Amino acid sequence: AQSVTQLGSHVSVSEGALVLLRCNYSSSVPPYLFWYVQYPNQGLQLLLKYTSAATLVKGINDFEAEFKKSETSFHLTKPSAHMSDAAEYFCAVRELNNNDMRFGAGTRLTVKP
Amino acid sequence: EAGVAQSPRYKIIEKRQSVAFWCNPISGHATLYWYQQILGQGPKLLIQFQNNGVVDDSQLPKDRFSAERLKGVDSTLKIQPAKLEDSAVYLCASSLENSPLHFGNGTRLTVT
Numbered sequence: 001a002q003s004v005t006q007l008g009s010h011v012s013v014s015e016g017a018l019v020l021l022r023c024n025y026s027s028s029v030p031p032y033l034f035w036y037v038q039y040p041n042q043g044l045q046l047l048l049k050y051t052s053a054a055t056l057v058k059g060i061n062d063f064e065a066e067f068k069k070s071e072t073s074f075h076l077t078k079p080s081a082h083m084s085d086a087a088e089y090f091c092a093v094r095e096l097n098n099n100d101m102r103f104g105a106g107t108r109l110t111v112k113p
Numbered sequence: 114e115a116g117v118a119q120s121p122r123y124k125i126i127e128k129r130q131s132v133a134f135w136c137n138p139i140s141g142h143a144t145l146y147w148y149q150q151i152l153g154q155g156p157k158l159l160i161q162f163q164n165n166g167v168v169d170d171s172q173l174p175k176d177r178f179s180a181e182r183l184k185g186v187d188s189t190l191k192i193q194p195a196k197l198e199d200s201a202v203y204l205c206a207s208s209l210e211n212s213p214l215h216f217g218n219g220t221r222l223t224v225t
Contacts, residue, residue: 009153034213043117043204043216044156090155100169101146101214103155 002027002093006104014112019078021107023065023091026072033074034092034101035065044090050074052096061085086111115139117217119205125223131193134220138186138207144168146214147180147190148204156204162188195224 007022025031032051036044048059055067065076074091091104118137126132138145143164148156159178161169164185173180177196182188192199202221206214 006155032211036216041218041221043206043218044214045216046213049213096211100158100161102158103148105155106153 002031002095002100002102004033004091004093004102004104006089006091006107008107009105010108010110012110012112013081015083016080019063019076019081019085019109021076021089021091021109023074023076023104024072025074025091025093027093027095029095030069032094032096033065033067034094035059035063035074035076036090036092036103038088038090038106040087047076047089081109081111083111083113085109117205117207117215119203119217119220121220122218123221123223125225126195128197128224129194131191132195132222133192134190134203134205134222136188136190136205136217138188138205139215142207142209142215143185144208144210145182145188146206146208147188148206150202150204150219152201159190159203192222195222197224200224 004025034049035047038044048057050067058064063078088106090106094101145162147159150156159173160180162182165182180190202219204219206216208214
């Protein structure tokens with residue numbers, strides 16, 4: 001069965017520092033992978049998605065993620081954190097031809113001035 | 114395009130009472146999902162519809178939860194009777210085939 005594990009329930013960085021949020025997946029077949037962001041009292045918004053094309057995926061707000069099959073990872077990065085990036089981030093997996101999407105437990109990103 | 118609409122935004126009820134949530138998906142999206150998000154956790158799928166048919170309801174507590182999607186558009190999720198552990202945000206999402214999910218802002222339920 002497909003699943004994702006997000007390492008670190010809380011990450012804190014300084015404004016301008018590199019953001020790295022970790023996600024590992026398990027799936028019996030090559031999956032689709034997603035990163036979503038959730039701001040307080042809002043639903044989830046799609047940041048980026050991997051659908052078996054380029055392994056380095058660029059998303060909105062300068063976020064990007066790299067699919068590494070050998071490591072079963074899909075870590076999210078951003079070169080320089082901004083205060084407005086403070087939110088909860090969720091990694092999600094969905095197998096091909098299956099609309100069932102499974103989410104990780106989430107990582108709360110805090111950005112210090 | 115208009116997003117996924119959910120109502121109400123907030124609901125407070127006492128345990129053993131009943132509650133219903135409403136969702137209007139993005140026009141043309143055949144697939145509709147209800148997720149439960151408990152504080153500090155990721156969303157958990159409760160039920161998935163394809164048009165007006167149920168695709169997956171394996172994680173829906175059917176003794177108290179029910180959902181329907183009449184005419185393959187709007188959907189309602191009902192809890193009867195509610196328990197304290199049902200306190201959560203209930204998220205509705207919709208999608209096209211093999212496309213990312215679009216989420217509504219959710220309904221925050223507090224059971225006292």
